Every structure is written in structure tokens, then in C-alpha cells.
Amino acid sequence: MDLDHNFTVWLAKSFGLFYLIALSIAVLVYTFWPANRARFQHAATSILEDDDRPEITAKDKP
Numbered sequence: 001m002d003l004d005h006n007f008t009v010w011l012a013k014s015f016g017l018f019y020l021i022a023l024s025i026a027v028l029v030y031t032f033w034p035a036n037r038a039r040f041q042h043a044a045t046s047i048l049e050d051d052d053r054p055e056i057t058a059k060d061k062p
Helices: 005-032 034-048
Strands: none
Touching: 005 034
């Protein structure tokens, strides 16, 4: 089998295409998997919690 430039370009483009399609499917499956729903809901609502105040220690109290 003669590996000329056109064949290697075709092979690289084909492999890259199937690699990106498989990676996209894997990301979609991970995103919409029911077991990950709680993790993503927590990440979506954690910014709305009131935990972003500075911690008040006994030293800081008057």
C-alpha cells in the first residue's frame, strides 16, 4: 500500500470527522444522563445561594 499525500490527508480528515462525531455524542450522553441531573441542578442554582459573604470570625465581632 502506497502512502501518498492524498491518502494520508483523506485518512486524517475521515478519522477527525468520526472522532469529533463520537466525542459530541459522548458529551450529549453525559449531559442528558439522568444520574447527572442533581449535579447540574446544584451547579445551576449554587450561584443564587447566599454563601458569598465573607466569613465573620470571633476576632472580627465588636
